[in-house]
Amino acid sequence: MSTYNVKIKKYSMDNKQQQIIVKSNAVIEASYSLDSIEYNVLHACIAQIDSTNGVWDKTKFVLHATDYAVLTGTSKNEAYARLKEAASRLFERKVYIRDDNPKRLNDYLVTRWVSGIRYIASTGTISLTFAPDILPYLSQIKSNFTQYELQNVSKMRSIYAIRLYEWLMQWRTSQRLDVSLDDYRHRLQIVDKYPSIKDLKLYTLKPAIKSINDTSDIMVEWNQKKSGRMVTNFVFNWDYKNKKTRKKISKKWTTPESYAALYPEKTKGKTRDEVVKMMKNET
Numbered sequence: 220m221s222t223y224n225v226k227i228k229k230y231s232m233d234n235k236q237q238q239i240i241v242k243s244n245a246v247i248e249a250s251y252s253l254d255s256i257e258y259n260v261l262h263a264c265i266a267q268i269d270s271t272n273g274v275w276d277k278t279k280f281v282l283h284a285t286d287y288a289v290l291t292g293t294s295k296n297e298a299y300a301r302l303k304e305a306a307s308r309l310f311e312r313k314v315y316i317r318d319d320n321p322k323r324l325n326d327y328l329v330t331r332w333v334s335g336i337r338y339i340a341s342t343g344t345i346s347l348t349f350a351p352d353i354l355p356y357l358s359q360i361k362s363n364f365t366q367y368e369l370q371n372v373s374k375m376r377s378i379y380a381i382r383l384y385e386w387l388m389q390w391r392t393s394q395r396l397d398v399s400l401d402d403y404r405h406r407l408q409i410v411d412k413y414p415s416i417k418d419l420k421l422y423t424l425k426p427a428i429k430s431i432n433d434t435s436d437i438m439v440e441w442n443q444k445k446s447g448r449m450v451t452n453f454v455f456n457w458d459y460k461n462k463k464t465r466k467k468i469s470k471k472w473t474t475p476e477s478y479a480a481l482y483p484e485k486t487k488g489k490t491r492d493e494v495v496k497m498m499k500n501e502t
Contacts, residue, residue: 238369241270243356247365247385251314252408258381260305266369274358276351284343290373299343306338306345365389371435379423380430387457396455416450
């Protein structure tokens with residue numbers, strides 16, 4: 220049985236081996252609800268996966284409180300408590316993933332994130348295995364995926380900020396996202412919550428924007444579309460805070476096919492050899 224011992228390195232601009240999260244776009248657009256503790260536990264483990272290779276569904280990921288503390292900037296004592304919280308709730312969390320086949324748009328998969336999770340009090344660690352049905356969306360991904368650096372979301376306390384940041388990274392080429400209110404509510408599982416648009420913006424959107432602008436590598440501006448007097452869409456535009464240090468694609472997992480999927484506009488009409496040359500020029 221394989222085991223990954225999760226090791227979180229303190230972030231530095233000189234660290235060229237940043238830990239990268241890669242998810243299928245189907246998961247980025249899926250409907251689910253997690254708190255920030257559960258996000259950080261899952262993300263710490265997902266960042267250990269080489270997304271171009273397979274992961275056995277019995278593979279264990281072990282996360283220690285010390286590494287959780289480094290990741291989130293919390294004290295070690297607080298990290299122990301948070302891991303214990305995550306272990307008690309994470310197994311019950313589900314994700315609803317829509318079928319991407321145009322002929323089956325009403326079909327969806329319901330799966331757990333993890334098939335098992337254990338809290339080990341004596342060592343202050345949790346050990347988890349990912350559910351078999353979620354693994355194809357986290358590993359062996361050849362196209363239609365989103366990537367970002369773990370450290371850019373690990374300090375966020377707003378659960379809505381983490382999801383919004385992922386959606387923005389999905390559109391990193393255009394740096395613009397237009398999302399309908401129906402999709403916004405569905406993805407966040409708040410269809411019946413905050414029926415007032417004023418409350419929806421006050422309790423979900425505005426805290427998310429502030430958290431992203433305060434803690435991540437990008438700055439976001441937003442606007443809204445209306446049909447008559449009714450708000451129908453949120454529109455986001457964003458840019459990197461420091462364009463000179465805009466992050467390169469990690470060579471650890473990038474293939475010409477995945478590079479083309481990430482930058483479709485830039486690689487349109489290019490041969491495979493031309494894409495490889497473009498990748499080399501960016502490293």
